[in-house]
Amino acid sequence: MTLTASVVGASGFTGGELCRLVTAHPDLELVQATSRSATNKTLGSVHPNLREVDLRFSDPGELQDVDVLYAGVPHGVSMERIDDFRAAADTVIDLSADFRLRDAAQYDVWYDGHSRPELVSEAAYGLPEVNRENIAGADLVACGGCNATATITGLHPLYEAGVLDGDERVVVDVKVGSSEGGASGGAASSHVERSGVVRPYAPTGHRHEAEIQEHLGTEVSFTAHAVDMVRGASATCHVFPDELPSKAELWQAYRGAYEDEPFVRLVAGGSGVYRYPEPKAVAGTNSAEVGFELDERNGRIVVFSAIDNMMKGSAGQAIHATNIARGLDETAGLDQLGLHPVGKP
Amino acid sequence: MTLTASVVGASGFTGGELCRLVTAHPDLELVQATSRSATNKTLGSVHPNLREVDLRFSDPGELQDVDVLYAGVPHGVSMERIDDFRAAADTVIDLSADFRLRDAAQYDVWYDGHSRPELVSEAAYGLPEVNRENIAGADLVACGGCNATATITGLHPLYEAGVLDGDERVVVDVKVGSSEGGASGGAASSHVERSGVVRPYAPTGHRHEAEIQEHLGTEVSFTAHAVDMVRGASATCHVFPDELPSKAELWQAYRGAYEDEPFVRLVAGGSGVYRYPEPKAVAGTNSAEVGFELDERNGRIVVFSAIDNMMKGSAGQAIHATNIARGLDETAGLDQLGLHPVGKP
């Protein structure tokens, strides 16, 4: 049985990716894609990869009734329009930050407060690897932030194994591509200024710290850098536990956490060019690569995690959560293989 | 019914792309992938996008019997091993230059001669848009060169419409990505030297001139430039016909040639960022984008054609030809949508 789906905010990057994935999904049918700025234009006029999709953007004020609605709108807009979204669809998958945090009080600390705090506890966090059971049957899913997804996916096995127990030092240094900035960039997003950069941004106080802490139970010192790629987020996590586990214990923790996960693969060492997780290797796919190295000299575990921020970090995660929420085959519509070679994904 | 398939030369770029496509094809099963240099290694150790494919490279000297064999070997090797290939498979799809030209004498002009000239006329040129009827049922298919494919796809409608009649001036300026150089590059292929280049190569006397001329009946003045992308070939063709057609006549020629073609889309003008064919818009797909502009001041038609050299320009074309040769659904295994945004495909 095919489920009908709509994408709100479909002319943005995340919205376009959702349209691509819904179009290719065997159990979903894209019936509406809204855009305020591109109403009545074809999807292909904004997203050239969708030139063969026979659909035009419609007005976001006129939502059709669907089985699943994807909200690809800016932070703040989702909480404003959440009642409309829920009236239009049985299942709402929100890709903004508006329902990500479980503790409504945190919105006062990290954002401008929350206008619908009573809904925060209703929403299921959309990252299946840490929250699968709550996503099943949920009618409101809040997908994780891309940087938080990369970090949590990397460190979750250490949390499960008790290596992270709440008071150790964790430094997370994330490198991200320009698609994170969205379709409406300023001077810093221009090709001229953004090419070839290693540019610190949000070096302290990044909002994803709150989200990470909720799921790992430990504070992280987070810093992000813009680098010269378009898709991709790579988290390098430096963990200093009270007691350093052995390499065998690490493997056991990671294998235990992920060996049955369809969208996580462990990449640690080996030979060849691709010995550690890399965004290039997962570009265009919903897979996360996770790996680690033990630094006995410094009492450190270095964990690497790489995702495509448009896929595992947003739209792919949304489809994955949909599959679980609606009881579809968990990997349906997400079996794309990546490309090799590929330049700058 | 599933057809078994093998890829000879599977550790190269083209071979890896063939493995990706065969793996994802609903009617093909990858049973063998050979590599001299990587025998016994996993496919994923060379092609990180194939880490989940459970197969190891085998010795190219021990070919299994299959329905379809893809030869992703260097020029010269195919003609040497063609008897082995044909003994192992009912259908051989060759991706080298060895059987591309229909006139064996041309091999003496452009290559080092041909050791099996009697087979040249047997092989069907693998570009369906110009040779579909001969591919159907063929047991030896020779896929076109990537630059020739881009050029022929761009100009074929003008040939069909009689605008090209053999004696007009045609200049073809092709821009190509670094994957054309193959996996074993020298200093010119290093990241340091190849980044950011506009580098003329084979500015005159490029071998694809012969192939283009066979299919368009006219000599072209061909020049290629390396630019900073990995996948992709973009041909800009400057045509000076005896009599300049009108824009309506051009549209008629191109629509007539391509409106039923599943893998060619016309892109000419319009608004937005993507108004002409671009390799970015087709990266990872088997589609060609074709467009044109009329230059009345100079009596010129400018034709643009963009493909992914790894797909439409080699491995995708091979699958497309397979589908036709073996009577499968013509688009089977080739329904990948491209990515947007994407950096340097």
Added chain:
Amino acid sequence: MTLTASVVGASGFTGGELCRLVTAHPDLELVQATSRSATNKTLGSVHPNLREVDLRFSDPGELQDVDVLYAGVPHGVSMERIDDFRAAADTVIDLSADFRLRDAAQYDVWYDGHSRPELVSEAAYGLPEVNRENIAGADLVACGGCNATATITGLHPLYEAGVLDGDERVVVDVKVGSSEGGASGGAASSHVERSGVVRPYAPTGHRHEAEIQEHLGTEVSFTAHAVDMVRGASATCHVFPDELPSKAELWQAYRGAYEDEPFVRLVAGGSGVYRYPEPKAVAGTNSAEVGFELDERNGRIVVFSAIDNMMKGSAGQAIHATNIARGLDETAGLDQLGLHPVGKP
């Protein structure tokens, strides 16, 4: 004796490059840099390479008296403000298109007409290789457009040698970097959309055709492509003369034209990675590289010309013209060596 200089429009890319060059020039002193949008900010806040220059942008309405004024303003603004500029400075070097064409009537064809047609014949075209004698002593110099500069520099020797005599077919295919678009770009200039492109723009009817024709006496069929670099313009010119010269005659023509030119070097063949002109090899310098190849099969000469559009194609040319106009050492302030290796200039 040091000449005082001002840069009008100094927060743009060309203006910033002029500030860099004036600052480093042994005989010039930068006394004013104007910017409407950045008035009172430091130069370094806009141009990070100028962080150590102790100067702030001033209001473009309050011009100081100087020896040399550089106008780095948009097309149309120069003709409006030309009287102010000439009142403020003995020598005005204009980098807009406003005084480039010698035939005022051409402005009606290619631009929106000209408000000061009587000044057009007064201005000296600023490319020394074709107009040195008129630049000497000139009080109004109009620097060439970047694409025109690349093309004219490439083809001028053929014009001088009579190979170009007005009626042969010439196709010019130019590849340009994103700095040509200026500091205020739209969606097409974003990193996301501009990375990895081969994007036709102005495929026909480019305004530089007029400028090229004035200096070469022949019509050219011009097409430009955006490629993934920031600085640089590379012109590939396909020339079909009535009679093809020999390679020796070509060398004679090019050596004759350029052997005494300090800012043109001939690069044709040889071994190694850099066998033809490339923008990478001249990035950050005022040099043009020019080379050629003979295509006897097609009766064609292929000429390659590569410049840094910010230097030889605008600001460097302006300094070169200043040196000649004011009787300074011709290479003063322009002795920068390029970088190797360098990524994407």
Added chain:
Amino acid sequence: MTLTASVVGASGFTGGELCRLVTAHPDLELVQATSRSATNKTLGSVHPNLREVDLRFSDPGELQDVDVLYAGVPHGVSMERIDDFRAAADTVIDLSADFRLRDAAQYDVWYDGHSRPELVSEAAYGLPEVNRENIAGADLVACGGCNATATITGLHPLYEAGVLDGDERVVVDVKVGSSEGGASGGAASSHVERSGVVRPYAPTGHRHEAEIQEHLGTEVSFTAHAVDMVRGASATCHVFPDELPSKAELWQAYRGAYEDEPFVRLVAGGSGVYRYPEPKAVAGTNSAEVGFELDERNGRIVVFSAIDNMMKGSAGQAIHATNIARGLDETAGLDQLGLHPVGKP
């Protein structure tokens, strides 16, 4: 008075950069440039930016007598040939790792031991900001490693101010360009595989840890990532001191250390695109940019340091050390301004 200079290993990247800098230096004259692989070729055939330098590579076995010899040879070669070098020149500036560590025993830990341990204490570490007084008059200078230079330059003021006192946690996450890999790269250095990467390498146990520790008196947990640039090293240092200084105290520490340094500029905050240190802003120059941010939530100081690895990180540092060692003007030959805009330096 002009000093004569030779560059040993001049066909490598560092050697080529040395040739560029010596050529442009007002007080140095390049009289010899050796290369085993390119003997008798022109410098310009390998380094296209040096096409106008009239010199050919000579045999490294036949060293001329000079005032200053630069050794741009691989690690291990310098200690083998050090007597030859010192016989040929009054001042030897070594750019390998062979004489960088002050404690000879460390070579047994991090390298393959040392064949001339008695010379280790003679060599002056070449980074002027931390060792100016010992460089003056030195006849053997060992330039710092590029990653170590970026890190030490970033953290030295904290060491001077006593914020680093030997037992705090310091994580250093460095992003480097492909020129660090040298001119002879393998598959991982190809354009195809290296484009668009965020690739961990030497995630633990990097040799520069030893060098950093010698100068900062504290152990650092060091990890390097390859990113898509050619020139540049960017160090992000996460420091967790026992007691967090105030922002004013930090500024005092950094201003105190660097306000008189000609090649360090403090970049911390402000407006515009370039608010923190970036490799792009210093490409082609000998400047380091250093900045910091205070993270009170996590008790952390984040320090950013950006250099051009070919300049401040090797060849530029070598010239700077030469100027000090030989009593020349300290900034002679190093007054290049960077470029803006620039793509991927």
